[in-house]
Amino acid sequence: MLTDLSSCDYTPKDELEGRINRLKEGMAKQGVDYAVILQNVDLFYFTGSLQKSYFIVPVEGEPLFLVEKNIDRAVVESPLEPISIKRDKDVREILLKKGIRGIAGMELDVLPVTLFRRWKTILDIKDAADISGLIKDLRSVKSEYEISQLKKSGEICEQVFDFAGGFIKAGMREVDIDAELNAEGRRRGHQGFLRMRGLNQEMMNIYVTHGRSGAIVSGADVPISGTGITHAISQGSSFNTVKPGIPVIVDYGGGYNGYITDETRAYIAGELKEPYLKGYQAAREIIEETSSWAKAGINATEIFNRALKIAKREGLAEYFMGHGSTRVGFIGHGLGLEINELPVITPRHEIHLKKGMVFAFEPKFVFPGEGAIGIEVDFIVREDFLERITSTPIDIVYV
């Protein structure tokens, strides 16, 4: 008999029930009769377990947590009374017996075509409604339980940034800093990797960039991606060596019990010179200004526009969030079990912040051919203010 499998909390039963009930409400509004959840992160969100399994939620009645492998773990991890099945095809008979039928809702944003066709046969349906928007909306608002997990994830960030201040030195390669900081996070309980939703979405735990390598971006939708050490990945730390006077940008993602935090700090050997000093001061002002007024209810586009205004006033508009055709369109992105959750903070997405949303906020400036600077902090949207997830200062760290 398995007992405790990890040091992390099990997702509480009332937490899961609340999520499932909100899913059902959304399904009812969308006219969906039952949901078929197949993606691993959504499975974990709704069941508390991430085994090879299928989670069926009828709009009325009890959900079915059907587990192919490993049922023993699912039983320990989930309070939802998992049912052991041999193969995905067995789902059909179970649905027939339970009288579950009608319009199926599925995660069409991530479900590959071949797998979708297989499930259309299993479920004997012609098509399915897309419930990925509904799930992403539900997941964008975090409960206090989820915020407690995010704060533990943030503690790993704090420890890694503290450690970095004593470790980084001129002469080190970006990858050496990457290796040691990533190891420190793992020793502190980092879950191992970070998740990003969608085809081709890839993310490392840590990006250490310095000077020119920070100004060269990849196809990835991030303002500072680094060059990486291979064209086969094309992002991340490189063999570039740290020189005095040019900031080392450490973008690190904490990961605890599935929950991701994502913050950036700047370290410098010697003195921080222009254009980095001006960029840093503008990034700092943008974070402090946003902290001073943003809260639940405000329009995310206003956050972006006010930040851009500060960048313009400082003559930094052309370097804001990238440069030229490689500039990114956002200054913030939602955080949770995946690193690309809602809300996105852009000038185009009219999203009104809700209490419980959590987002990374990353004013960054990229100076082509030279380097980049920026700071990133994570905010919890509260009724009347934004709360920082970590307590690590946003000062430049002199090493």
Add this chain to the structure above:
Amino acid sequence: MLTDLSSCDYTPKDELEGRINRLKEGMAKQGVDYAVILQNVDLFYFTGSLQKSYFIVPVEGEPLFLVEKNIDRAVVESPLEPISIKRDKDVREILLKKGIRGIAGMELDVLPVTLFRRWKTILDIKDAADISGLIKDLRSVKSEYEISQLKKSGEICEQVFDFAGGFIKAGMREVDIDAELNAEGRRRGHQGFLRMRGLNQEMMNIYVTHGRSGAIVSGADVPISGTGITHAISQGSSFNTVKPGIPVIVDYGGGYNGYITDETRAYIAGELKEPYLKGYQAAREIIEETSSWAKAGINATEIFNRALKIAKREGLAEYFMGHGSTRVGFIGHGLGLEINELPVITPRHEIHLKKGMVFAFEPKFVFPGEGAIGIEVDFIVREDFLERITSTPIDIVYV
């Protein structure tokens, strides 16, 4: 102007042309008029670059490498003369101008439904042929260039296993060993992460398991997955502490210029006792026996069956490749740019090994409630023999 971006080789032009020509031959046989490649790994395989891009291959005529972001990097990385486009929708007009039409082939095994629907609109098609099987078959046979990259990936494995012998000690936690070995690999030029094809397929660079945590498997399709430190990932190293007399199993994946190697070694503080000793000797015999006769042309099922025969003879059949309902169905899997390539070595898949195939071979034994033992090596299929990728011995390492 960008110049050299990394220390890795650029994929040679004749290499890419060979791949594209073989793709065209396969398309012709399948009756596909043009291929639309969208997945990042396939994009890298056919273009030598992994930017945000779309690669169109008409069955006759020149391919079009259309890059949304970052065109500057694509130009440096790929000899295929990338064309800059603003957005995916621009592809339609380009195809119209070039007269490319007919039956489109797409990677339906990985393309999400929503994205497929978007591309059906862009291409103005009703459906597409699935060319994922064709691509997987092409990719399963490695060129000498690819083998040279795999060997560099294997060198990272060798260095990490050497380092592990001097580092692992009784009293350490699995995650501490994981952190330090992973850091050592990164310092030696590991690309950062490993790729696995398909929905929910996740893989860490390193799995350190010891005793009971090695006997508890997850939903993942691996014989020894570890418990991990969170139910949200449910695989990998745990906080379990190394005790004498029980082996530490280190399953490590090298990653160099996209190419993945995947080997396993066993380390022990004190003396290796039963049932581990017997399990180790059987794993060793299986590897040596397979090495003595397997080569191009043989049926992969025969490799599996001969291995099972040795396990049976040693009274280990019920522990072979897992136990009970969590046993896995394979003893080997193909390696390349993804860790779950062809061939698979199982009793069910009648695959005749081709010259140039590369696979990980991992006889492992799981003793429920106790622990696991196993060895994994990577083989290149040659005309008359199997060639090992690394030169690290498969002996138990006493620490």
